[in-house]
Amino acid sequence: MPTMRVNGAEIYYEEQGTGSETIVFAHGLLWSGAMFASQVRAFQDHYRCITFDFRGQGRSEVTAAGYDMDTLTEDAAALIETLDCAPCHFLGLSMGGFVGLRLALHYPGLLKSLMLLETSADPEPNQKKYRLLNFIARWFGLRPVASRVMPIMFGEKFLNDPARAEEQVAWRQRLIANHRIGITRATEGVIYREGVYEMLDQIKTPTLIVVGDQDVATVPAKSERMHERIPGSQLVIIPGAGHTSTVEEPEAVNTALRAFLSSQNGASA
Numbered sequence: 001m002p003t004m005r006v007n008g009a010e011i012y013y014e015e016q017g018t019g020s021e022t023i024v025f026a027h028g029l030l031w032s033g034a035m036f037a038s039q040v041r042a043f044q045d046h047y048r049c050i051t052f053d054f055r056g057q058g059r060s061e062v063t064a065a066g067y068d069m070d071t072l073t074e075d076a077a078a079l080i081e082t083l084d085c086a087p088c089h090f091l092g093l094s095m096g097g098f099v100g101l102r103l104a105l106h107y108p109g110l111l112k113s114l115m116l117l118e119t120s121a122d123p124e125p126n127q128k129k130y131r132l133l134n135f136i137a138r139w140f141g142l143r144p145v146a147s148r149v150m151p152i153m154f155g156e157k158f159l160n161d162p163a164r165a166e167e168q169v170a171w172r173q174r175l176i177a178n179h180r181i182g183i184t185r186a187t188e189g190v191i192y193r194e195g196v197y198e199m200l201d202q203i204k205t206p207t208l209i210v211v212g213d214q215d216v217a218t219v220p221a222k223s224e225r226m227h228e229r230i231p232g233s234q235l236v237i238i239p240g241a242g243h244t245s246t247v248e249e250p251e252a253v254n255t256a257l258r259a260f261l262s263s264q265n266g267a268s269a
Helices: 033-043 069-082 095-106 127-140 143-153 162-176 180-191 197-202 220-229 250-262
Strands: 003-006 009-016 022-026 048-052 088-093 111-117 207-212 234-238
Touching (some): 003 069, 069 095, 095 111, 095 180, 111 250, 127 143, 207 220
Antiparallel strands (some): 003 009
């Protein structure tokens, strides 16, 4: 199991593919690098693809502290530097996007481009609701709240498609399998994060913003606000996708990523 110790935490990562350029994938809250399986398959023939699990999630260490966005950003920066893949194309979904924005602001030399999926530059608007769900998860695990969390994580199209029933069950099981302590600490980091919206005009890294039109966790208006604020950014709205677009509509997401990457100098997508 490939792990590395960065910034005081044992971080699990996977590396697939080869190429002169690297894509680093940063997952959303409650999940792991596994949510990018379709993207890795699509791009590993032309890029070095690195996925990793944030501390407290997936197969990374559950640490006592370090779940705030600044520390997670330092974790990601250390991983990029340790794996010698800078400047990389950084793709962050939801919480991974919170980190991606901070990398672009504070470690721009590590990035060749930035891809932001289902994310926001604003503070968490649903603090009260998420604090309650997190309290239940802390003491009783995620099973009691899974039915309330799934419609936040996935759009109606995915959840109501009988042909994808097995996928729905599989992702629900992954949700429930989260480490009870690690995931509640990670959730606190998301709930209490500070916004960076006012700083977005400082980002000079080429940026793609992708959002599903059924995303209720970070609604499309959040992406539109970022697009207006980040100079030269591109915005793509994915029909039928919710907050986990890489799983729900992988081909549409891959098409958007491929077009963006192809517009950058270097490796062919």
